[in-house]
Amino acid sequence: MNGASKGFVECRNIGVVFGSGDAQTEAVKDVSITVQPNEFVSLIGPSGCGKSTLLSIVAGFAHPTRGVATLDGVEIRKPGAERGVVFQQYSLFPWLTVRKNVEFGLRMAGVPSSKRISSARTLLGLAGLLAFENHYPDQLSGGMKQRIGIVRALATSPQVLLMDEPFGALDTQTRAVMQEILTNMWQQFRISVLFITHDIEESVFLSDRIYVMTSRPGRIKAEIQVPLPRPRTAAMTDTKEFTDLVHQLKSLIREESLAAMGSELGPEGVAGFGMEVGPGGVNNIL
Ligand SMILES: Nc1ncnc2c1ncn2[C@@H]1O[C@H](COP(=O)(O)OP(=O)(O)OP(=O)(O)O)[C@@H](O)[C@H]1O
Numbered sequence: 001m002n003g004a005s006k007g008f009v010e011c012r013n014i015g016v017v018f019g020s021g022d023a024q025t026e027a028v029k030d031v032s033i034t035v036q037p038n039e040f041v042s043l044i045g046p047s048g049c050g051k052s053t054l055l056s057i058v059a060g061f062a063h064p065t066r067g068v069a070t071l072d073g074v075e076i077r078k079p080g081a082e083r084g085v086v087f088q089q090y091s092l093f094p095w096l097t098v099r100k101n102v103e104f105g106l107r108m109a110g111v112p113s114s115k116r117i118s119s120a121r122t123l124l125g126l127a128g129l130l131a132f133e134n135h136y137p138d139q140l141s142g143g144m145k146q147r148i149g150i151v152r153a154l155a156t157s158p159q160v161l162l163m164d165e166p167f168g169a170l171d172t173q174t175r176a177v178m179q180e181i182l183t184n185m186w187q188q189f190r191i192s193v194l195f196i197t198h199d200i201e202e203s204v205f206l207s208d209r210i211y212v213m214t215s216r217p218g219r220i221k222a223e224i225q226v227p228l229p230r231p232r233t234a235a236m237t238d239t240k241e242f243t244d245l246v247h248q249l250k251s252l253i254r255e256e257s258l259a260a261m262g263s264e265l266g267p268e269g270v271a272g273f274g275m276e277v278g279p280g281g282v283n284n285i286l
């Protein structure tokens with residue numbers, strides 16, 4: 001396998017059970033997924049279906065109860081510089097400047113100072129944040145912080161980028177801009193991405209392929225190819241091809257969300273209990 005084709009992630013028959021005895025939770029059941037080198041793959045599914053658990057296993061933060069996760073054929077046992085991770089919550093070090101945050105992984109890898117600074121500045125330039133290199137994270141907006149989080153994850157030249165709802169905390173407009181920035185950066189870096197989102201439009205816009213998970217215990221319910229051309233543009237979101245895919249995914253997810261909550265709510269709950277609340281509001285029925 002040559003350098004250009006690295007970054008092949010494979011999860012084979014992954015099962016995860018948390019706790020023991022009465023407190024046991026089967027979070028993930030027999031999940032097999034792949035991310036090909038340079039491929040952008042999203043994982044979507046109802047809350048609590050095990051998406052973050054799977055990503056943590058690929059990141060090396062957690063271990064499966066059954067099955068195995070590999071990167072380029074080698075079992076993943078712990079975190080490594082060849083896998084960059086970006087979470088929803090901004091995980092920048094508040095006491096370091098923006099540039100020092102980006103340099104952090106390179107410093108840990110023993111890269112000399114001059115090389116660290118030039119790499120960090122190049123990446124910050126790509127993300128449009130060079131003017132803020134000496135600012136501290138608290139002085140930046142949420143969108144800026146998350147761009148720095150992505151840049152920091154890319155600084156050590158990982159083969160795989162693992163992202164867990166990275167734009168979940170951003171407003172719609174910022175989010176749309178971040179999606180375009182991410183597709184552009186991904187095209188330049190040509191790395192494999194495993195991306196978790198609750199936003200179905202976002203998953204279609206960004207991905208080559210999407211795995212839909214069932215409600216807990218999470219299994220793979222469907223695997224959907226996204227045949228839209230690259231580069232992706234905002235205008236594509238209005239095409240029939242795009243909206244058809246979104247529609248298809250939404251109905252798959254709705255089935256699962258209802259399955260997940262339906263057992264708790266029952267049919268009356270899903271139907272809003274059929275209650276007439278009336279002009280007096282909720283006081284009328286309590
Ligand atoms: N460390 C843990 N100990 C016990 N149970 C856990 C642990 N981590 C996750 N779980 C349980 O495993 C299931 C899957 O959790 P996970 O966080 O992977 O879901 P998710 O798909 O990422 O959900 P969300 O979309 O809400 O982020 C949940 O039922 C959760 O309560």
Ligand SMILES: [Mg+2]
Pocket residue numbers: 051052053164
């Ligand atoms: Mg999660």
